[in-house]
Amino acid sequence: MYLFLKLLLLLPAIQLLCAYTTENECMFQDTCERCLSTHINCSWCTDKSYNVRYRCLTRELLLAHGCGVDNIYENEPEMHTLKDAALKDYEDNDERAIQVQPQRIFLKLVKSNTQRVKLSYRPARNNPLDLYVLMDLTWTMRDDKETLVKLGAELSETLGTLTDNFRLGFGSFADKPAMPMIMPDLSSNPCASEHEVCEPTYGYRHHLALTSDVSSFVKSVNESRITGNLDNLEGGLDALMQVIVCPAEIGWKDEARRMVILVTDGFMHFAGDGLLAGITQPNNKQCNLSKTGEYLGTLTYDYPSLEEIYRELLRRKINVIFAVTAGVVSTYHELSGLMKEISNVEILSTDSSNILELIKRSYESFIKRAQFTDNSPSFIKLAYETDCGGQYDRLRQRNYCNNVQMGTQVDFYVNITLIDFPKDGVYTHKIRIEESSLTEYLEIELEIQKPCPCNEESVPDDEYGRFQCTENGYLQCGMCQCDEGWTGTFCSCSTQGTNTTTNEAIEMSCREPNLDNKAELNPVCWNRGECDCGTCLCLPGFMGPYCECLECDVNCDPDRADCICGKCVCKYGWSGTRCNCKESFDGCIGPTGEICSARGSCLCGTCECYDSYRGNFCEIDSETENKLCTFYEPCVTCLIEQKLGTAVCQNISEICSSQNENERFTYAFITEEIDSDVRCLARIENQHGIKCDHFFTYQSLGQSENYLLIQANQCEPVNKVAFIGFISVATFLLGFLIILLAWMCIKAKDAREYARFEENQRNSVLMESPIYKDPITRYEVPKVLKQSNSNPFLD
Structure with a gap:
């Protein structure tokens, strides 16, 4: 009777299994929660009169098998x-x-x-921009403040190219006015060592709330005063925290893009450095500004940490630009790398003259990034x-x-x-x-969506409900609540003598262990079968203890192969994807005697080459020499020497035969160029002592069928007398031509110079003063007197 009832329950299930596809993952889920979590189309039936074994199916199948509409729980995204x-x-x-x-x-x-x-x-174009300039006003930054004042007019023009709707604010910082950040005797004038008078050291001072009046910004910068501190570490993070957490005082707009440009030439103090001055209370991340804009917590709270700054910048939607000098830029690059989505680093010139360019470039980089x-x-x-x-x-x-x-x-x-x-x-x-x-x-x-909100009251004595649970439990919300000593989806598994006392324990024995991630469970029977008291009953087409394997192809002949987890593993003497090839390597052994030149595998008498190799025997490689070219070269060399009569090979029959056969290669000599994808080279010294290149190709169909096609070249020696004579005549003619060209160039140049001289002579004008008198007196003896005195003996 029990067996008959079980078969009766299984009959509709068998019909469903026949129509099963791998996409249908619903039917093997045995709880409402697992059912709805398996797939968006899975639905659960709580109808007690439902007589199909599987309660987790699609809504259409549940309705088709008689589940009432009001008893279906389904996913409703x-x-x-x-x-x-x-x-x-x-x-x-x-x-x-x-x-x-x-x-x-x-x-x-x-x-x-x-x-x-x-x-x-x-x-958005023309989106509001709030830019707060936070400047280091210690002694080394005195020139930078003056530069910012001079650039006031250009600042308005530069920001106007980014957006018409901008506002500017200004604040300055130095460091905590306590030892060892300052010298106590110089607290009133920290610039005394430089023989200058400046402002006493302060932590942070808010000078100007955000405003669209550029002249007020320039005036505020101009009226700020330089101060000083002892070390090269500044309290910039103290000041930056106050700029971030004081929105009312600074004047940040909700709809604006908010930017702070921190200008400095020094490094920063971080959380914990306040201990040096006896300040141990952590930064409270609250606004501590006085009505005049002075930071009141500078001697009370420690510097903030970088993580605290980062979190507040993210929360308040503020971007920060670190405009720093080249000497400290690498440190700030590392600092910015920890909060790269909201910060940028720019190299500041020694006098801050490029600050406008930095603001423009940083703004464009921020606006081009969306995260x-x-x-x-x-x-x-x-x-x-x-x-x-x-x-x-x-x-x-x-x-x-x-x-x-x-x-x-x-x-x-x-x-x-x-x-x-x-x-x-x-x-x-x-x-x-x-x-x-x-x-x-x-x-x-x-x-x-809540997990199966079923409020059905349990009825342990309901006859049909117990029938659904194999008389070993009762039905509630479509799930069997088993009596003591029974477990399983339908309370059909006895717990006596076993450790599987719960349905979860039974399911674990039907799950394949996950070796890659033990914390993640594989599906029960890989959703390809049903877990029956710890044993997987696989659907048609699947096999294995967990239904993890596909059944082998029908072409996997059991006489030639064994089916192992969906794959045909060939028996001895057979090969191929279907194990239909006799294991014979005759067609894969080339003239060298190697199987596929040791560069491939032999499948059904044909070489399957590894990557980068090709050829009938995988002998060709683009990076190394062709194995068959190397193998044939001694034979081709011997044949060419024999043809040219330069030498006679004593063992030509041995050289010109395959590795394991005595049959010689068939060959032919040609005079034209070899037209083939594969060309081999044999370099031979002829009777004239000249190394001559001879090309050849091959066609090999096995060890005993080998064909060589050889191009034998005649490399004649050079006629030395004719060569020397030709070189001599050519040298003489070339030298004569060079001399003739040089002579013609010189003549032409002389002619041009002489013509230029004559032209200058014609155009010259003698410029002399009318009162100028030549200091040289010239006297010429009269001709008569010269003739009369020509003979001194005549008187």
Whole structure:
């Protein structure tokens, strides 16, 4: 009778198994929670009159098998957009720009199901900018302050190229006015050692709240005074913390892009350094400014840590630019690398003359980067995908994009998955997806579908319910609650004499151990069969103790192979993917006697070459020499020497035969060039002592069928007499030609110079003063007198 009832229950199940596909993962889940978590289309039937073995099926199958509509629990994910204002740039008549779309959505999540949300971002043109200049005003920065005052007019022009809607603020810092940061005797004038008078040392001073009046900014910088400290470590982080946590005093706008440019030439004090001055109380991350803007906590609280600064910058949506001199830039690069999404480092010139360029470049780098973060709890996973506005040819898993141009829309696809149910039983949450530098965000109102909220009262004596549970338990919410001594999905497994006293223990014996990750469990029977009291009953097409293997192909002949986990493992003497090849290597052994030149494997008498090798015997490699060329070369050399009559090989029959056969190679000599993909070279010295190149190719069909085609070249010696005569005549003619050309060039140059001289003579004008008198007197003897005195003996 018991066997008949079991067969009766199994009859509808057998019909379902015949129609099973690998996509149907529902039917083997034995609890409502596991059922709904397996697949989005899985549904659970709690109807007591339902007489099919499997209660976890699709809604359509449950209805088809008689489950009542009101007794079906199913996954019901939802998504509604609550606020979806279009992206727009900033306009003067608007309150703010819109750079993130949509702004609010509602999601109902189902465990293990992923909901996909499209999030669009576009950097707005002319968006408000709040820029706070935080400057080191110690002694070494005195020139930099003056430079900033001189650049006041240009500052307005530079910021105007970025946005028309900007505001400026100003503050300065030095260090804690305590030993060893200062010398006590120089506290009133820390610049006395430089023979100058300056302001007493202070920690941080807020001079000007954010304003659109550039002249007020220049005036505030000009009126600030230089101070000094003892060491080269400054209290910049103290000052930066106050700038961040004092929004009312600084005047930060919610809709503005907020930036702080920290200008210094020194290093920074970090948390713990206050101990040197006896200051041990941790930084309280609260605003401690007086009405005049003086930092009151400088001698009370320690410097903040970098992690505290980073968290506050993220929370307040503030970007920071470290404008530092070249001597300390490497340190600040390391510091910025710990918070790279909200910080940047620029090299400051010695007098800060390039500060406007740094502000412009940093602003553009911030505005071109889009990065989204969220506050999702641990049991909800958010994964981001984007192509960064067409920068990539496919979606990539990342939550940020670089080089986003102004006005370009970038779409992020956020995949939201409920990994597990919340432990605290809270099923409604709010998640914010925020852009790291803006106050805009997408708010997700989240509802989690509860795991099978069945409130059915148990009826242990219900006859049909006990029948469903093999008379060893009763049915409640579609699940068998077993009597003592029984367990299993249908209470059909006895716990006597075994350690498997629970359904979970039975399932563990049906799960294949996960050797890669022991914390992660593999599916029961790999969702390819049913766990029956710790043993997997596999569906058709699967095999193995956990149904982990496919059944072997019908072409796997049992006489030639063994079926091992879905693969045909060939028996001795057989090979091939279907084990239909006799293991014979005759067709794979080349003339060298090697199987596939030891560069491949022989499959069914044909060489299957390894990567980078080719040829009938895998003899060809692009990086090393051809094995058959090397093998044939001694034979070809011998044949060519024999043809040219330079030598006679004594063992030509031995050389010109295959490795394991005595048959000689068949060969032929040709005079034309060899036209073949494979050309081998044999270099031979002829009777004239000249090394001559001879090319040949081969065709090999096995060890006993080898063909050689040889191109034998005649390399005649050079006629030395004719060669020397030709060189001599050519040298003489070339020398004569060079001399003739040089002579012609000289003649032409002389002619040009003489013509230029004559031209200058014609154009010359004699310029003499009319009162000029030549100091040289010239006298010429009269001709008559010369003739009369020509003979001194005549008188």
